[in-house]
Amino acid sequence: MENATRAVIIGNRRITGLTADVIAELIAEVGPLWHERHQKRLASRPRKRAVGAGAKHRLVFVDRLLATLVHLRHATTHDVLACWFGVDRSTITRAISEMRPLLAERGCTISPDVRLRTLAEVVGHLGETGKTGIIDGTEIRVRRPATGRKDRDKFISGKTKQNAVKAMVVTDAKGRVLFCSPTRPGSCADITHARQSGLVKLLTNGPAVEILADAGYQGLGAQTGGRVVTPPHRKFKKSAPDWYEEMYERQRKAHSSRRIPVEHGIAHLKNWRALARHLGRREHMSDIVQAVAGLLSQQQTADLIPTPQM
Known part of the structure; x- marks a missing residue:
């Protein structure tokens, strides 16, 4: 996703239901947790390549979080989000399934x-x-x-x-x-x-x-x-x-x-x-x-x- 489109999503509260400051707090809090679980999952199975080798994510963490927020706020289908973010539908499904438990474990502020x-x-x-x-x-x-x-x-x-x-x-x-x-x-x-x-x-x-x-x-x-x-x-x-x-x-x-x-x-x-x-x-x-x-x-x-x- 282009930076201009990402900035529009973050800056418009009607899209995600959250202000830019709250989204920034989410990125700072959930980002390290997602990265830690991702690395643990990679290291938990036998591999022919070193951890971190191979193809890189087409959907970076910030876009994964934004896709999940838009899905929760508007019940947007995975197919629509895939077209919007320029990835395959299965990538959106996997991203939401990874982000959803992390957001649920945070509790009420x-x-x-x-x-x-x-x-x-x-x-x-x-x-x-x-x-x-x-x-x-x-x-x-x-x-x-x-x-x-x-x-x-x-x-x-x-x-x-x-x-x-x-x-x-x-x-x-x-x-x-x-x-x-x-x-x-x-x-x-x-x-x-x-x-x-x-x-x-x-x-x-x-x-x-x-x-x-x-x-x-x-x-x-x-x-x-x-x-x-x-x-x-x-x-x-x-x-x-x-x-x-x-x-x-x-x-x-x-x-x-x-x-x-x-x-x-x-x-x-x-x-x-x-x-x-x-x-x-x-x-x-x-x-x-x-x-x-x-x-x-x-x-x-x-x-x-x-x-x-x-």
Whole structure:
């Protein structure tokens, strides 16, 4: 790729979803990791040539990173990216498969010096700062498994009646993404996903924090000593008094207003078109979701840092 085209991609935030400064930080951080893994992979098998001999990469590291960012941001097909970068489609596929795990392992950036990679670190961060966390699940449509495959129906979501995978998202009270879990099949309930992720144990044995959740997590409050706050239960199913209807509606709206930032955080995630609908392999979805969450959180952190006045 020519330097002028590369400069346009880096300089236009609409193409990658990231500013030039954030992309520069990614290059400085991920570049050495990619080079180290590449050299390790070359040295891990018997070779007739010395490591580093032979044909050189037609797609340099910076272009590999940019191709991955464009793919995640706009769900651009590998064929289109191959034409754009002037290489074969298999080269783009291999480049994205190498970059995606590296981006997923970075975690969510809270500040230039703080990065959260696990749910335990998120709970500890909320406990240390005294902030409120908000939790919710989001679904991503995927292709239906082939006919005759075992557990073919486990990806069918009970909510949307479509084949999907589900991820658990944790944000702070301002909607900043703190954590995004690996994906589960769409048939998995939100509360089951939270339990399988170890949230109950972390909250029970960890610091006193407040986690806001919707009605899909009702029951976790009793298991965590009130640390998970859900909407109030409806005590009257039929013939409820007028005063109770007014009180219940007021409490429900108050709780919804407090937890609305997580919906905004999920909306920012879904702006990355790779999370709108995935047509590739379902096995890659966990890395894709966590990679996008890490990139988004880093850009959100960069946006909060004031630019120096000239």
